Amino acid sequence: xxxxxxxxxxxxxxxxxxxxxxxxxxxxxxxxxxxxxxxxxxxxxxxxxxxxxxxxxxxxxxxxxxxxxxxxxxxxxxxxxxxxxxxxxxxxxxxxxxxxxxxxxxxxxxxxxxxxxxxxxxxxxxxxxxxxxxxxxxxxxxxxxxxxxxxxxxxxxxxxxxxxxxxxxxxxxxxxxxxxxxxxxxxxxxxxxxxxxxxxxxxxxxxxxxxxxxxxxxxxxxxxxxxxxxxxxxxxxxxxxxxxxxxxxxxxxxxxxxxxxxxxxxxxxxxxxxxxxxxxxxxxxxxxxxxxxxxxxxxxxxxxxxxxxxxxxxxxxxxxxxxxxxxxxxxxxxxxxxxxxxxxxxxxxxxxxxxxxxxxxxxxxxxxxxxxxxxxxxxxxxxxxxxxxxxxxxxxxxxxxxxxxxxxxxxxxxxxxxxxxxxxxxxxxxxxxxxxxxxxxxxxxxxxxxxxxxxxxxxxxxxxxxxxxxxxxxxxxxxxxxxxxxxxxxxxxxxxxxxxxxxxxxxxxxxxxxxxxxxxxxxxxxxxxxxxxxxxxxxxxxxxxxxxxxxxxxxxxxxxxxxxxxxxxxxxxxxxxxxxxxxxxxxxxxxxxxxxxxxxxxxxxxxxxxxxxxxxxxxxxxxxxxxxxxxxxxxxxxxxxxxxxxxxxxxxxx
Numbered sequence: 001x002x003x004x005x006x007x008x009x010x011x012x013x014x015x016x017x018x019x020x021x022x023x024x025x026x027x028x029x030x031x032x033x034x035x036x037x038x039x040x041x042x043x044x045x046x047x048x049x050x051x052x053x054x055x056x057x058x059x060x061x062x063x064x065x066x067x068x069x070x071x072x073x074x075x076x077x078x079x080x081x082x083x084x085x086x087x088x089x090x091x092x093x094x095x096x097x098x099x100x101x102x103x104x105x106x107x108x109x110x111x112x113x114x115x116x117x118x119x120x121x122x123x124x125x126x127x128x129x130x131x132x133x134x135x136x137x138x139x140x141x142x143x144x145x146x147x148x149x150x151x152x153x154x155x156x157x158x159x160x161x162x163x164x165x166x167x168x169x170x171x172x173x174x175x176x177x178x179x180x181x182x183x184x185x186x187x188x189x190x191x192x193x194x195x196x197x198x199x200x201x202x203x204x205x206x207x208x209x210x211x212x213x214x215x216x217x218x219x220x221x222x223x224x225x226x227x228x229x230x231x232x233x234x235x236x237x238x239x240x241x242x243x244x245x246x247x248x249x250x251x252x253x254x255x256x257x258x259x260x261x262x263x264x265x266x267x268x269x270x271x272x273x274x275x276x277x278x279x280x281x282x283x284x285x286x287x288x289x290x291x292x293x294x295x296x297x298x299x300x301x302x303x304x305x306x307x308x309x310x311x312x313x314x315x316x317x318x319x320x321x322x323x324x325x326x327x328x329x330x331x332x333x334x335x336x337x338x339x340x341x342x343x344x345x346x347x348x349x350x351x352x353x354x355x356x357x358x359x360x361x362x363x364x365x366x367x368x369x370x371x372x373x374x375x376x377x378x379x380x381x382x383x384x385x386x387x388x389x390x391x392x393x394x395x396x397x398x399x400x401x402x403x404x405x406x407x408x409x410x411x412x413x414x415x416x417x418x419x420x421x422x423x424x425x426x427x428x429x430x431x432x433x434x435x436x437x438x439x440x441x442x443x444x445x446x447x448x449x450x451x452x453x454x455x456x457x458x459x460x461x462x463x464x465x466x467x468x469x470x471x472x473x474x475x476x477x478x479x480x481x482x483x484x485x486x487x488x489x490x491x492x493x494x495x496x497x498x499x500x501x502x503x504x505x506x507x508x509x510x511x512x513x514x515x516x517x518x519x520x521x522x523x524x525x526x527x528x529x530x531x532x533x534x535x536x537x538x539x540x541x542x543x544x545x546x547x548x549x550x551x552x553x554x555x556x557x558x559x560x561x562x563x564x565x566x567x568x569x570x571x572x573x574x575x576x577x578x579x580x581x582x583x584x585x586x587x588x589x590x591x592x593x594x595x596x597x598x599x600x601x602x603x604x605x606x607x608x609x610x611x612x613x614x615x616x617x618x619x620x621x622x623x624x625x626x627x628x629x630x631x632x633x634x635x636x637x638x639x640x641x642x643x644x645x646x647x648x649x650x651x652x653x654x
Contacts, residue, residue: 030358033365037357038350045346046339053333060166061331064173065322066180068092068155069315092150096157099148099180105139108179112171114138119165146172159324166327173324184317192311199304206297213290220286224279232280235273242266362602364595370622373602374609379592379621380416382446383408383629396476397449398531401456408629413453416592416623423620430562432620433570433588435581435612437604441596442625444472447571455534459566462527465538466572466584473571474538477530483540486553493556535565554587575608585617592620597627 031038098104114120120141122134129137146161161173221227246262249255364370367378385394395403401410420432434447444467451461465473471483527535561568570588572581585591591612595605605622612619 031351031354034354034357038354041350041353042343042346045342045349049339049342053335053338056333057164058330059162059164059332060169060327060329061160061162062166062169062173062324062327063322064159064161064177064320064324066157066159066177066318067321068095068157068318089153092155092157096148096150099157099159099176100143102139102143104179104183105142106135107183108172108175109138109142111179112175114142117165117168119163119168142172145169146176148176156321157318161324162331170324170326174320177318177320177323181316181318181320185314188317189311189314192307192314196304196307196311199300199307203297203300203304206293206300210290210293210297213286213293217283217286217290220279220283224276224283226276226279226283232273232276235269235276239266239269239273242269363598364600364602364605364624365598367624369602370595370605370624373606374622376593376609376619377621378595378624379419380412381597381624381627382412382416382442382449384626385409385445396478397445398452398477401449401452405456409449410453412627413450414457416450417454417457420590420620430566431558431568431570431588431590433572433581433584433591433617434594434623435572435591435608436574436594436596437576437600437608438574439470439577441574441594441600443574443594444470444476444571446592446594446623446625447569448473448476451534451567451569452531454567454569455531459533460564461534461567461569462561462565463530463534463536464568464570465536466570466580468540468580469573469578471538473536477528477536483538485540486549486557489537490549490552490557493560550583550586558587575611576604582611582615582617585612585615589618590620591617593622594625595622597624599626 109115115138120138122129122137145163146159149158149160150156151158159173159176161169161176163169163172225231242262242265246259246266249259249262252259364373367381370376370378385397385400387394400407404410432450434443434450436443444465448463451463455461463473463477465471465483467473468483474483527537530536558568570584572584575581575593593605593608593612609619
């Protein structure tokens, strides 16, 4: 069976698929991760609410009900009588506007004597203002203290008053209703009174007109002798007599003078009769006009009597059906309701803030984040090494492995080695390079710990500390000796190849010949044995790592090292700080990128992966380092030991 030489993330998790949707469990994880911020927001909002409730002025609210009458009575000036009209929506809306008007508010303020009320008084240190400005300010406060509204198409008007004084609140609500009823009743009474005054003046005028007409008729009768009822008969009889006489003597020539006198008398008699008839006709017209004026005069008197009677029985335009009571409890602030709403608002704000901070948090927390960012598989998680003792110092990785071999820390390392051995089964797949994006992400700790765990499992392991600037592995191992150079190591391999006797099995060639060559190197330049099966070689910065030297290291040094060790772990500088890691990538069979849990940023990890790919390095996967198992379990980011019986081996209990 041919061993597998290439590796892709899908080979380990071919059955897994990334799901970008956020469910209830993911939301709970976000809230747990942002719990401090959420709790701070809730406490801040509740504290602000309590402070506001303790300083805000209490407000008392009460209600009164006013019902308009079904009909409105008006005065018809033309007929000087009362008429009734059904109330329409426009009329009711007009009455609402009247209740909100400044003129009505001024009447209400005067009725309640609000100038003397402390709630409407000006502050002692307020600047002086004119009387008109003071009145306008008082009206503004009064209009802000009550409201009127109508429900649907009903004739009921609700009056809601709100002030800091419970008795004043009830007085304002009832005062609005009573003032409206009093004003409308007074206005109607005034309207009727104006009509009565008008009719009284009209009746007096009409009485004078009737008297004048009567005097005119009397004078006319006297002037035309119309007061003698027999005068007409006498004039007719005189006319007939003169006509008869004229007819008798008209044929006698000797009486011609008498005929002329009779004709003149007849003409005069006819004229008197005509004038009497004309005067009689004029008198009839004058009498009819007088009769008409007298009829109008009587009607005006009747209407005046009706209005004078109605003046004492003016109907009210509205009824005060619900009287406002003095409130015994403040309507605002309602502490329970306010705190409940504040808590609800705080929870919503905390939830939104948690999502916002989570969206702004670009740090890597889980294997899913790594998969989403780079497509790499996280090959394992390394737990945080706990602090111990009075000084709360962290033990070195090798010390911790020896004192607590069954800890979660060691189990994570063994899991990485198990995956490595399952994927790379050939004898030539032995070199692992460990790097990170930036310093302080624990790459040296992971490299030394991984090598120490492999050595405890019986493998022969060599650690190459190629981080010439920091030498983190050397510092963790406590090695203070001088470092070697890659050029010197390559030269020693060339000398070994020229010798006829091969090195003994299990004896690293560099170690053997380093002890023999005292002219170029001292005894301190030999690889250091850190533990059984674990050697360390620290490479110094004696020369630049040029491409030619890199090819010689790959072609000469590493083949010899592969024959002597089961596993070679290379520790390199961070990828985003120096270019050494990208150059050393070609030396390793696979590269492991250390990601510090909750600290490495997503853009840093993405850029690291891109640089390693461009340099031709074979990235095996990532290692989540410095993981808190309990929080990892709580956040559902890949840990499973926090609450089980195996939790007894957690770092903080080791």
